[in-house]
Amino acid sequence: MTEHPSWSQLTEDEHQPWQTLSSRQLVGGFRPVMEDRVRVSEGTETTYQYRPRGPRAVFIFPVTAAGEAVLIRQYRYPLRATITEIVAGGVERGEELRHAAERELLEEVGGHAHEWLALPGFYPQPSISGVAFYAYLALGVTLGEMAHEATETIERVTVPLTEAYRLLEAGEIQDASSGLTMWHARRLLVERGLL
């Protein structure tokens, strides 16, 4: 399955209850921040700061043929902390989602997958951002050399799937998108006899 049925629903609505009165860019570049003046209803206006739709990322939960989860430990500068995550990365302009997923799997953990299963997509922070994330379960993953960007501080950690889900249930997968992807993958892993 190349795309999950839910992905086509991650779009703007036809009906817009709020009306944009004016819009200006507070921060430019790769991750723009906008500030709009908005009419919420008759007589109610507000100012809304947000990141617009456009940027997309892919999240990949890699599992080996032996039933091991491939996790990463990544230093996140905004947190000033190293946390446990799954493989993820931004989709380049014009890039196919599946291509981005294969690229990130290779770059971050040196992985190749035998089979790709699409999982539900989601919005990580809809109150302030239009960014959309797309998730995959990658099965039969083999691991080789990693090719991290110079500005990534990543360690690869391979653990049995039961241990990965123990971490998840204990709240030790602190990245929301990684945790959500793992939960969505669980039933498929059970059905395959891997968990």
Add this chain to the structure above:
Amino acid sequence: MTEHPSWSQLTEDEHQPWQTLSSRQLVGGFRPVMEDRVRVSEGTETTYQYRPRGPRAVFIFPVTAAGEAVLIRQYRYPLRATITEIVAGGVERGEELRHAAERELLEEVGGHAHEWLALPGFYPQPSISGVAFYAYLALGVTLGEMAHEATETIERVTVPLTEAYRLLEAGEIQDASSGLTMWHARRLLVERGLL
């Protein structure tokens, strides 16, 4: 349980692999955006835009004594779309998390809970934000009048728990934090015989 054991882990590490060389504020106010010059390693520097730690929010999955899930349909301006979520909201400066959760439950769906169970906390977007979210399962919820802010466009939807989890598995709970909270709550609901 007032706090989940995982919440105390949502903190900065003692060891910092990256070094901040300079820092400036690109956007001020309630949701600041910073731009730092950072030394990643010997000879590698980068510029990092991010929202710093500080802001917190609570997510509450309300379930009635009859085993119904209380969901909301909320218009999200950054998405230009109305999506299905659970109750959530920002924690005010100096406010206790549990107090914020009780306040949001009352404001958004007119709810009072008989029992509160803390669930794992998480970071919604650690690549660009230090914001931390704290989740609760609220049981025995009774519903009354709602008191939405003038700048919220929210509709309350009560559905059987089985239907709520069908929506979740189908990818129709598009807000990541709502979905993650519901997944974490699932085992507790099964143990209580509610699901």
